[in-house]
Amino acid sequence: MAYRHSAARIDRDQELRERILESALLLVVEGGFAALTMTTLAERVGIATGSLYRHFRGKGELAAEVFARASQREVDAMAAALNLPGSEPARMAGALQQFAARAWQSRRLAFALIAEPVDPEVDERRLEFREAYAAHLSTVIEQGVQSGTFRTSSVAVSAACLVGAISEALVGPLSPQARAAREAGQPTQQLADVSAALVSFCLRALAAEESSL
Amino acid sequence: MAYRHSAARIDRDQELRERILESALLLVVEGGFAALTMTTLAERVGIATGSLYRHFRGKGELAAEVFARASQREVDAMAAALNLPGSEPARMAGALQQFAARAWQSRRLAFALIAEPVDPEVDERRLEFREAYAAHLSTVIEQGVQSGTFRTSSVAVSAACLVGAISEALVGPLSPQARAAREAGQPTQQLADVSAALVSFCLRALAAEESSL
Numbered sequence: 001m002a003y004r005h006s007a008a009r010i011d012r013d014q015e016l017r018e019r020i021l022e023s024a025l026l027l028v029v030e031g032g033f034a035a036l037t038m039t040t041l042a043e044r045v046g047i048a049t050g051s052l053y054r055h056f057r058g059k060g061e062l063a064a065e066v067f068a069r070a071s072q073r074e075v076d077a078m079a080a081a082l083n084l085p086g087s088e089p090a091r092m093a094g095a096l097q098q099f100a101a102r103a104w105q106s107r108r109l110a111f112a113l114i115a116e117p118v119d120p121e122v123d124e125r126r127l128e129f130r131e132a133y134a135a136h137l138s139t140v141i142e143q144g145v146q147s148g149t150f151r152t153s154s155v156a157v158s159a160a161c162l163v164g165a166i167s168e169a170l171v172g173p174l175s176p177q178a179r180a181a182r183e184a185g186q187p188t189q190q191l192a193d194v195s196a197a198l199v200s201f202c203l204r205a206l207a208a209e210e211s212s213l
Numbered sequence: 214m215a216y217r218h219s220a221a222r223i224d225r226d227q228e229l230r231e232r233i234l235e236s237a238l239l240l241v242v243e244g245g246f247a248a249l250t251m252t253t254l255a256e257r258v259g260i261a262t263g264s265l266y267r268h269f270r271g272k273g274e275l276a277a278e279v280f281a282r283a284s285q286r287e288v289d290a291m292a293a294a295l296n297l298p299g300s301e302p303a304r305m306a307g308a309l310q311q312f313a314a315r316a317w318q319s320r321r322l323a324f325a326l327i328a329e330p331v332d333p334e335v336d337e338r339r340l341e342f343r344e345a346y347a348a349h350l351s352t353v354i355e356q357g358v359q360s361g362t363f364r365t366s367s368v369a370v371s372a373a374c375l376v377g378a379i380s381e382a383l384v385g386p387l388s389p390q391a392r393a394a395r396e397a398g399q400p401t402q403q404l405a406d407v408s409a410a411l412v413s414f415c416l417r418a419l420a421a422e423e424s425s426l
């Protein structure tokens with residue numbers, strides 16, 4: 001019975017860990033990493049703060065795990081869009097539009113993932129995930145170079161430039177400053193405009209005429 | 214005499230603060246923000262750690278100040294290059310080449326400024342300085358749009374994309390991983406290649422043919 005007991009305990013631990021991570025993600029969706037504190041999270045989950053520390057050594061480790069899970073969903077979504085049927089420019093455009101639209105749907109989370117100032121553990125993961133995005137983009141750039149729709153002297157540099165362009169184009173419109181302006185009724189950038197300008201910039205950079213869509 | 218005494222004291226305090234910041238910058242040049250600890254810095258300056266805390270509340274505040282000073286130099290250098298005589302594409306290309314060359318000359322510092330995982334206080338300043346770069350780039354993009362050498366549906370989005378592309382193109386080649394590869398004698402990206410690919414990407418993105426240089 002000792003074995004069964006401990007297996008059941010591992011299951012319960014695993015289930016609680018999942019609940020903690022889901023609640024943590026919701027806090028970040030609502031208020032960014034700034035809203036993710038060990039005390040608030042313990043209250044949300046309905047456990048003692050001490051129990052939380054049995055699962056995560058601290059805010060940095062927890063934030064890094066939430067970041068990695070949420071980012072993996074975005075990487076997967078981009079990879080899926082890049083792999084749809086169509087020409088390379090069309091697939092690239094579709095993937096960028098989808099990325100921008102998903103960010104717009106959950107702006108606080110998107111800003112938190114891309115640029116919110118937070119523990120260095122999250123910065124570490126940001127560097128890793130930027131490489132993951134770059135790898136998927138590289139594949140499509142290479143395919144485009146082979147089919148003659150894209151042109152570049154360095155697939156690696158172009159892929160890195162795309163990753164930077166995509167995230168930086170969204171940082172401003174997703175920022176707390178933009179949210180404050182919107183809430184004050186001031187004019188702010190619209191998704192359609194930012195998305196269209198981003199797609200133009202990236203396709204031209206890859207030497208694909210937009211008419212080739 | 215009391216006034217003179219305190220004025221002299223303020224001067225000495227100011228001078229010591231300068232010495233601390235210069236030593237701190239040298240530590241970052243040598244080993245990134247990871248090498249900047251209050252203990253190491255106090256030893257370098259030849260003061261007690263307690264005295265250091267009289268000038269800076271902690272590592273985060275100190276790192277943010279070192280970051281801001283070093284970044285301001287880069288922003289100023291880019292602004293100067295963008296304001297040289299010449300066509301907009303030529304000035305843009307020159308500024309990007311100079312930025313890459315300066316980063317290559319001091320790789321650890323450049324990686325520290327662009328992407329090293331570090332205290333959130335530095336992340337905050339990174340967001341501010343990215344806006345400073347974008348403002349200078351916007352001016353030249355607008356001039357190019359007026360002279361007909363550049364074309365974009367959104368100057369703001371294009372400027373943000375450029376800032377992202379420039380920093381992301383350099384993150385990989387400047388990273389600790391690239392340094393380790395270089396030190397192990399493995400082939401790594403060369404400045405000339407990265408710089409040329411970055412310039413091509415950005416000028417094409419702005420719809421300027423490279424032949425227009």
